[in-house]
Amino acid sequence: MALNILCCVKRVPMTGGRIVLTADEQAIETRHLGFTISPHEECGVEEAVRLIEANGGSSTVLTLGPPEAEEQLRDCMALGIDRAIHLLAEDEFDGQATARAIVAAIEAERAAGTEYEIVFFGNESADAGNFQVGIRVAHALGWPCVTGVKAVALEDGGLRLEQEVPGGRDVYRVPLPAVVTVKEGLNLPRYPSVPGRLRAKKKPVESSTPERGAQGVAKARLVVPVDEGSQTEVLGRGADAAPAVVELLERVGVLG
Amino acid sequence: MTAILVLVEHDGGAADDLSRQAATLARGYADAAGGALEAVLIGPGGADAAAGLGELGVAKAHVAEHDGLGQFAPQAWGRTIAGLVSRLAPAAVVAPGSERAAEVMAHAAAITDLPFAANCVSATPGDPASVTRVRWGGSLLEEARLHGGTKLLTVAAHTVEATPAATAATTEVASFTPDLADADLVARVVERAQTGAGGGISLADAKVVVSGGRGVGSAEGFAAIEELAGLLNGAVGCSRAVTIAGWRPHTDQVGQTGTKIAPEIYIPCGISGATQHMAGCKGAKRILAINTDPDAPMIANADYAVIGDLHEVVPAISAEIRKVRGT
Numbered sequence A: 001m002a003l004n005i006l007c008c009v010k011r012v013p014m015t016g017g018r019i020v021l022t023a024d025e026q027a028i029e030t031r032h033l034g035f036t037i038s039p040h041e042e043c044g045v046e047e048a049v050r051l052i053e054a055n056g057g058s059s060t061v062l063t064l065g066p067p068e069a070e071e072q073l074r075d076c077m078a079l080g081i082d083r084a085i086h087l088l089a090e091d092e093f094d095g096q097a098t099a100r101a102i103v104a105a106i107e108a109e110r111a112a113g114t115e116y117e118i119v120f121f122g123n124e125s126a127d128a129g130n131f132q133v134g135i136r137v138a139h140a141l142g143w144p145c146v147t148g149v150k151a152v153a154l155e156d157g158g159l160r161l162e163q164e165v166p167g168g169r170d171v172y173r174v175p176l177p178a179v180v181t182v183k184e185g186l187n188l189p190r191y192p193s194v195p196g197r198l199r200a201k202k203k204p205v206e207s208s209t210p211e212r213g214a215q216g217v218a219k220a221r222l223v224v225p226v227d228e229g230s231q232t233e234v235l236g237r238g239a240d241a242a243p244a245v246v247e248l249l250e251r252v253g254v255l256g
Numbered sequence B: 001m002t003a004i005l006v007l008v009e010h011d012g013g014a015a016d017d018l019s020r021q022a023a024t025l026a027r028g029y030a031d032a033a034g035g036a037l038e039a040v041l042i043g044p045g046g047a048d049a050a051a052g053l054g055e056l057g058v059a060k061a062h063v064a065e066h067d068g069l070g071q072f073a074p075q076a077w078g079r080t081i082a083g084l085v086s087r088l089a090p091a092a093v094v095a096p097g098s099e100r101a102a103e104v105m106a107h108a109a110a111i112t113d114l115p116f117a118a119n120c121v122s123a124t125p126g127d128p129a130s131v132t133r134v135r136w137g138g139s140l141l142e143e144a145r146l147h148g149g150t151k152l153l154t155v156a157a158h159t160v161e162a163t164p165a166a167t168a169a170t171t172e173v174a175s176f177t178p179d180l181a182d183a184d185l186v187a188r189v190v191e192r193a194q195t196g197a198g199g200g201i202s203l204a205d206a207k208v209v210v211s212g213g214r215g216v217g218s219a220e221g222f223a224a225i226e227e228l229a230g231l232l233n234g235a236v237g238c239s240r241a242v243t244i245a246g247w248r249p250h251t252d253q254v255g256q257t258g259t260k261i262a263p264e265i266y267i268p269c270g271i272s273g274a275t276q277h278m279a280g281c282k283g284a285k286r287i288l289a290i291n292t293d294p295d296a297p298m299i300a301n302a303d304y305a306v307i308g309d310l311h312e313v314v315p316a317i318s319a320e321i322r323k324v325r326g327t
């Protein structure tokens, strides 16, 4: 069964060991940082590529973000995604506005003749962590939605999905079309090949500029949490530190 | 009087920890807004759990009863909350910081077309309400204005201490039947598959976690980490650099997109301390970092440190433990 699959990804900075904010406290200072997408979303992209390799069809990646987010679209296409949709936005959209823009894009695709059977999202975005965009899109489309998925299988024309819960895995079976939000651990994403990167440069990216509209969750400012300023006690250097470590373990009461 | 609703998740006939935390924030919100704290309980055993909510200050508990709510069905749960939102017009619905509660609230938000703020650490009533929520798995905070006739939010796990109400309430228990459509039950749990693991100590519950990062260098290098974890009756963890390299399964990964741990002591070996890793080990009581680089962020974040090559330090600690135990 040939499939049309859409993956939604969000460009985010690769923060290091310490977060530094811009002067207006609206964003992370990214002058010295690279960019990426959430590991959850990487797994969604990998799963889409595998499903298309196995069943035939076509895969599309979508992002809502600044012009620079084309980098993430090309990265996904280097892994085997066929084409990209770029919704241009300078400012971050809240969950509701993001979902609205993605739904409009899916409806425009349908009008142009592309009907998706599966839309993959990350379980949550790496930066905002709104835990909602995929679910909102599913409601607008009238499709079922399963979240936090760690195993995907095509079965009887529908999907068998596993979600990790404390103590095991819950299994869902849903018909297509469906929205699936995934988590890292679903698969081990491949690395891009050199030919893959070259091909990605030539793949099509369609862009448009959605309206942001009113923000129901309106960001006022970001704050770096104050760390408790724990003093680090250096127990020693190299193997010589072992007795001091064992003393500590004894004191903590974990030596048994 | 306007109501503030708290979603109570329950297990074995009582509100769970995260729900008690949510109820505590919701009670503060209700006090500030001059409203009454009410609860909503869904799923089997709801009525039993409702009986114990007086201590948290819950004046009224709404218990959903419907044949379709026997197994978890996220959209049906969301529809149940959405139904209460339109029937009671509460000032806010506050839910616990579990992934399941976030999922249910997102469904309720989608059905009612209301804004929804996930993982708040504080909330002040108003129009709009003011909330502070976590981003980047807790490495960053966002102050935001939350709009909507009914404010929908979840409380970030373990950021609010659960406390009983100053004066316990007598909880009135009222059952109701939510209006569910067939479409609400399409996505539902149809079976529970057990994970293979079993037996071992789970990363999330372990009292000791010994983790390895890129500094371990190979899958084989984890033998020494496993040995130390075993001696301490602990679990093995790792960084994302390690899972990407294929040295350990993702189930071992600690961090924002891995497992959140809360041991008595966390021993990261050869892990630099990226914010996304720290997001997973904030709950550790103490951190003992082993790293060659004294300037690694992990060392700055740790309570104790050993500066040195983990390939020497870790076996030396294991040998010392054997020595003091005389084994």
Ligand SMILES: Cc1cc2nc3c(=O)[nH]c(=O)nc-3n(C[C@H](O)[C@H](O)[C@H](O)COP(=O)(O)OP(=O)(O)OC[C@H]3O[C@@H](n4cnc5c(N)ncnc54)[C@H](O)[C@@H]3O)c2cc1C
Binding pocket: A013, A014, A015, A036, A037, A038, A039, A126, B212, B213, B214, B215, B216, B238, B239, B240, B241, B242, B253, B254, B255, B256, B257, B258, B259, B269, B270, B271, B272, B273, B274, B275, B276, B277, B280, B290, B291, B292, B293, B296, B308, B309, B310, B311
């Ligand atoms: C959205 C997002 C989510 C992420 N989620 C996670 C997550 O859940 N968990 C996670 O871990 N990461 C996560 N990451 C990745 C994270 O940013 C880091 O890349 C990763 O944690 C680095 O792993 P590391 O510390 O092992 O490797 P490195 O950063 O390369 O650090 C290696 C460390 O080992 C030390 N070292 C080297 N050799 C030795 C030796 N012989 N003895 C002692 N020390 C030595 C070095 O000094 C260095 O400090 C995420 C990233 C993003 C963007």
Ligand SMILES: Nc1ncnc2c1ncn2[C@@H]1O[C@H](COP(=O)(O)O)[C@@H](O)[C@H]1O
Binding pocket: A008, A009, A010, A011, A038, A040, A041, A062, A063, A064, A065, A095, A098, A120, A121, A122, A123, A124, A125, A126, A128, A129, A130, A131, A132, A133, A134
């Ligand atoms: N700006 C965006 N562009 C494309 N997809 C997005 C965007 N924001 C969120 N998403 C998708 O929605 C998922 C959940 O995001 P969130 O609701 O913010 O936690 C993410 O993992 C992405 O798959």
